[in-house]
């Protein structure tokens with residue numbers, strides 16, 4: 001198609017909206033008349049397409065081009081041809097996350113784009129923690145919506161998946177409390193407008209933390225399946241996780257930073273430095289089921305974003321059953337035990353905690369950092385920000401797993417105690433009960449589950465392949481010509 005003599009093409013799946021140009025439109029600044037003159041007398045139709053234009057660092061913006069067409073019927077077909085895009089969305093805004101800008105970001109940057117794309121919305125500004133989760137679990141009329149949007153950070157996203165996954169299981173008669181049940185995938189897609197502190201789920205699935213880019217991924221109707229882990233304690237359901245489950249360092253950073261929310265996103269750096277200096281290690285036993293029938297290892301050079309793993313054959317191979325005898329066990333003293341179900345890329349670590357992790361292959365990368373010197377731990381941490389491999393250190397091991405369990409040492413009698421009780425003991429009692437004077441590590445850390453503190457230390461984690469779907473397409477690889485190659489699908 002040609003615009004005023006220039007040949008332009010627009011990818012149909014990246015159209016935001018199409019509007020017919022009126023011959024005597026008030027917006028007409030003479031260009032439509034000029035186009036008609038150039039095209040000759042037969043030309044009767046023109047339409048303007050808003051589409052996605054790519055900027056630097058995976059950012060998207062909205063651009064416009066006007067097409068003219070001499071065939072009125074063809075033109076009409078174009079106008080009606082926008083592919084399956086969401087029409088009705090349920091939006092939850094956390095006004096309290098990140099720098100408390102969620103409402104402003106939505107109203108100024110996102111809502112106008114939704115209106116332009118003809119999307120209608122029901123907007124709920126949350127009034128308290130778990131408002132969105134509870135509304136989705138019980139009250140929301142989900143049938144009328146094509147998707148759910150959350151405006152906030154990873155904690156807000158977590159609320160949304162807890163509501164949606166729970167609701168989907170209850171509606172289809174699956175018992176979400178049993179760790180052995182195969183969960184029913186959620187049909188509604190979820191969009192994330194980043195307005196939190198880390199926003200790692202948005203960054204790792206879209207490639208940037210930019211509200212406009214996220215809004216455009218929602219409007220064009222992208223779809224990215226994603227794994228979710230269920231976390232149980234004995235037979236009690238605790239939480240779902242899609243990004244990081246971290247015990248030791250990241251657990252301690254989170255619990256410490258929760259008391260410093262007034263600092264905003266900088267609280268993580270403050271608590272990170274504090275916990276780095278504190279240098280606590282924790283004893284326990286990790287057992288895991290190595291993933292089978294999947295492609296790749298956590299040490300792969302090629303990242304998921306490279307598109308080399310976008311073969312859907314493998315996406316469907318997740319969930320292969322293994323016998324109980326294939327469990328492996330690692331016992332020891334750990335500075336950190338991390339399970340990354342996605343790369344966990346974020347501005348603090350653009351390549352992520354586990355750069356080669358896949359979004360939707362039914363596995364999580366289990367990273368064990370054993371007790372080592374502060375200097376060595378710093379080397380490991382710094383490698384998250386450079387090209388060097390953070391796993392290529394003698395005290396670090398990494399396994400791609402489909403299930404794992406953790407049991408802290410000394411846990412046998414305590415394991416049923418609530419963590420708050422542990423913390424009370426740790427704060428008010430001696431740090432180490434075995435050697436009251438030595439001031440060595442406390443016995444228990446807590447789990448950081450996508451940025452929320454878990455109440456139990458002994459956990460059983462199972463990956464559910466492609467349990468949810470996002471309005472995203474993985475991170476696109478740009479060539480030198482800024483053309484898009486394969487997006488990361490799994």
Ligand SMILES: CCCCCCCCCCCCC/C=C/[C@@H](O)[C@H](COP(=O)(O)O)NC(=O)CCCCCCCCCCCCCCC
Pocket residue numbers: 153154155156196197198199200243244250253254268269272273276344346348349353378381382384385448449450451452
């Ligand atoms: C010295 C440089 C060290 C750089 C190490 C970077 C590792 C960062 C890994 C970040 C993983 C993020 C995984 C995502 C977790 C989020 O779900 C979750 C919730 O997000 P939300 O607040 O948006 O709801 N966020 C978090 O748990 C925050 C984790 C952030 C940890 C920051 C750690 C900073 C470490 C600084 C160490 C300083 C040592 C300096 C020594 C001189």
Ligand SMILES: Nc1ncnc2c1ncn2[C@@H]1O[C@H](COP(=O)(O)OP(=O)(O)O)[C@@H](O)[C@H]1O
Pocket residue numbers: 093094095096097098099125126127128129130131151152153154155156157159195196197198199451452
């Ligand atoms: N209206 C609200 N008031 C207080 N807390 C809320 C509200 N809405 C959501 N929350 C909670 O706020 C916490 C942090 O939200 P999140 O969006 O992750 O921001 P951040 O990235 O800054 O942590 C989450 O635990 C979420 O459940």
Ligand SMILES: [Ca+2]
Pocket residue numbers: 227341342357358359360361362363364
């Ligand atoms: Ca995964």
